[in-house]
Amino acid sequence: MMKNKKKPIRNFEQERAEKLSELGSHLRQVRENQDLSLEDVAARTMIRSGMLHAIEEGKLQHLPEPVYIQGFIRRFADALGLNGAALASDFPTETNMRLFKYSSWIHLSPPQLRPIHLYLVYIFLIMCSVNGMSYMINRSVVQVSGLDNKQELKNQPPxxxxxxxxxxxxxxxxxxxxxxxxxxxxxxxxxxxxxxxxxxxxxxxxxxxxxxxxxxxxxxxxxxxxxxxxxxxxxxxxxxxxxxxxxxxxxxxxxxxxxxxxxxxx
Incomplete structure (x- = not known):
């Protein structure tokens, strides 16, 4: 009789802390290579030097929620001339963790999939596609509205x-x-x-x-x-x-x- 091997449960909080430490160390090295102080980067990003220091040191407990940390990492990296969007995407948030759990389930389950399972997966993918298109349309409307407001404020002084x-x-x-x-x-x-x-x-x-x-x-x-x-x-x-x-x-x-x-x- 074959015994089922238990898969280790991923500790996403620990993974988040490890990834922050890795990204922070990389950002600190690039900053020092450019001979920039934390105050210099703070002036460029408008992020307090204390938060930048917490990112470099991987001090997750001194930072806000993961989605905001991701935004700080992007602005930090952009200020150093790096690809901020790419680096920030490596930091785990609730959204990409859920995607990882789903992809892991798909990867581990094929031997036991039945037609009803495939049907449910198909429905799920359709819903994701519809939601994604709706999000992109709404985002475009918000961006256009924001540009109009900025232009109006530019032409009319406060x-x-x-x-x-x-x-x-x-x-x-x-x-x-x-x-x-x-x-x-x-x-x-x-x-x-x-x-x-x-x-x-x-x-x-x-x-x-x-x-x-x-x-x-x-x-x-x-x-x-x-x-x-x-x-x-x-x-x-x-x-x-x-x-x-x-x-x-x-x-x-x-x-x-x-x-x-x-x-x-x-």
Whole structure:
């Protein structure tokens, strides 16, 4: 009688940590070969140097959810002149783990497949194809809409306390800073969540909040000198500076960072 051999169960969390350590070591080596400091890369990517250090050291526990880590890796690699998309795709997320489990099942099961199984697989593949086409169409609509909004904002300068949108990597709007200084008020940023997103708030160099905010949440923070807002799903976050008009931080699913500074009165 043949005995069934038990297949070892993959520890995806351990695999994720090992892959992060491998990618981080490679990125650190490339960065050092280019004689760049973490601060140099942080200025290019608008990712805090602490997060870049955690990626290089493979410290998974100091980083947000896997999908956001993947975005950080892509921006890190792009800043070094590497193929960021290819490197980021090597980092395991929930999506590619599910694909791996499915492909592993297909690979191990052919001797036991029956017609009903083949039929179910065929239906599953059709559903995946339809969902994929729907996603690509929706993504194209979102990108076109985003380009139209960026062009409109480019032709019309910001008014009052409105912060510029699109790629809100850093707020350096002169009229905004002037109004903050003249009113002698602390910098105040309000967030409204249209969709769930991981958020980090740094006020005057101190982390005031870091976590996931659900859809419909409204929160605000103040700082005397500078406020930094990092959103994992920029398309689901509306940001308003000093009670000005709220603007979308960026595209859905993209990691963006916005910095608001107050000029000291002379």
């Amino acid at each position: 008014q009052g306390n409105q912060a510029p949108t699109g790629q809100l990597a850093k707020v350096e709007n002169a009229s905004l800073l002037k109004n903050v200084a003249n009113s002698n008020q602390a910098v105040r940023v309000g967030l409204t969540l249209k969709a769930e997103s991981w958020i980090q708030i740094v006020a005057d160099g101190k982390i005031e909040f870091e976590g996931v905010l659900s859809e419909g949440t409204q929160r605000s923070w103040e700082a005397k000198q500078q406020l930094v807002v990092i959103a994992g799903n920029a398309g689901g976050v509306l940001v308003a500076v000093n009670d000005g008009q709220a603007k979308q931080m960026g595209e859905p699913g993209k990691v963006e960072e916005v910095t608001v500074k107050a000029n000291p009165q002379s």
